[in-house]
Amino acid sequence: MADTTVMEKLVSLCKRRGFVFQSSEIYGGLGSVWDYGPLGVELKKNVKDRWWRAMVHARDDIEGLDAAILMHPRVWEASGHVAGFTDPLVDCKQCKNRFRGDDPRIKGTPGEPDAQCPVCGTRGSLTAPRLFNLMFKTFMGPVEEQAAVVYLRPETAQGIYVNYQNVLNASRQKVPFGIAQIGKAFRNEITPGNFIFRTREFEQMEMQFFVAPETAGEWFERWREWRMQWHKDLGLTPARLQWHQHGPTELAHYAKAAFDIQYEFPFGWQEIEGIHNRGDYDLTRHQEYSGKKLDYFDQAANRRYVPFIVETSAGADRVALTTLVDAYREETVEGETRVVLGFHPGIAPIKAAVLPLVKKDGMPEVADRLYHDLRAAFPCFYDDSGAIGRRYRRMDEAGTPFCVTVDGETLKDGQVTVRDRDSMQQVRVAQAQVGAYIRERIG
Ligand code: GAP
Secondary structure (H helix, E strand, O other): HHHHHHHHHHHHHHHOOOOOOOOOHHHOOOOOOOEOOOOHHHHHHHHHHHHHHHHHHOOOOOEOOOOOOOOOOOHHHHOHHHHOEEEEEHHHHHHOOEEEEEOOOOOOOOOOOOOOOOOOOEOOOOOOEEEEEEEEEEEOOOOOOOOOOEEEEOOOOHHHOOOHHHHHHHOOOOOOEEEEEEEEEEEEOOOOOOOOEOOOOOEEEEEEEEHHHHHHHHHHHHHHHHHHHHHOOOOOOHHHHOOOEEEOOEEEEEEEEEEEEEEEOEEEEEEEEEEEEOOHHHHHHHHHOOOOOOOEOOOOEEEEEOEEEEEEEEEEEHHHHHHHHHHEOOOOOOOEEEEEEOOOOOOOOHHHHEEEEEEEEOOOHHHHHHHHHOOOOOOEEEEEOOOHHHHHHHHHHHHEEEEEOOOOHHHOOOOEEEEOOOOOOOOEEHHHHHHHHHHHOOO
């Protein structure tokens, strides 16, 4: 199967089954902005919940935070984003398309006569690269003037840095400790694309770990290991995950060292999470720009220092896409194609479907009772329309790990058939035990 075909099929499945829709579709759509439908919102929520459990609930050295999207404009001067969060932008004077200056499809040097537009093919029509800031600007209050400019945050991290002392004081944590946050971020990307991979509005799951300067290297290595393991525990194929170390020219303005966790998408190896050693860059800059002391007094060692920060930064949408790509498979079963989203049961949007074999002989009543019982424990779906084989296929495509069928025998022996999505094996389970049986397997 050609790689692009997989993405096309996945995008179509996502729309058809209600995972992801194009934003404002009835108006022709808005470029690279997407909405999550009933199944997609559950999938992304499950990804975020697993991250929150692993990063906040399972640890006693990390606190949660939910900072506002809009922040004081000086934050973005201090962070370096006003001056440095830019991409080189190139325009084609002929076809009016815009490209990143480092777009590999551009032949020649933009601004020179030899440069060729990758879309219309015209030579000499590309402008020399100029720096384009990726932050979205808006105005606070009723007056649209320079003094009222605020930005939509391009990363959630800064909300954590400016609250570092609030959290430290309120929680009584001691360095080393971390602050975790999940929230929206916005970037006016020049070349967004690949479905929900690179968008202009997205969600980040970020954690900033504050450490003594001389221990930053060790913590960086620990966090690299923990974060890679988290992606493996999500059920992603280990052979499709790899590390990419940033070379000196790739490092962000704040980073002393950086590694990306990459996944092998149908469109190539791409970053899904970055682990950064940000040194004392952020707190030092915020100290300087705010005039407030942000150093830490280590009582045990009787010394004062500005903590170093080890950051783990993953995109919730990107991880959701990764789980979709990794889960997608087609199989031939009895001469027919079976499309399956083989999600890890823990992130599957629906955990079980309850299906009466036929719509008569008391089966719908039993199935309906069972459905309501199970629904109290985990997300379930009730389906009584169409042949049972078709109903199974619909659930395979939605990634539902278990189908529970109520048949004629159920009314006699009190047992139901539980079908496993992946093996398609069916087992008989006592009706009263089905909830426990599924709970045990969804983790
Ligand atoms: N605070 C550090 C930071 O923002 P980044 O490498 O620019 O680092 C971190 O972004 C993660 O956020 C990426 O690994 C990716 O998962 C996600 N991300 C960044 N830009 C994105 C975009 N335009 N669309 C979707 N996700 C994006």
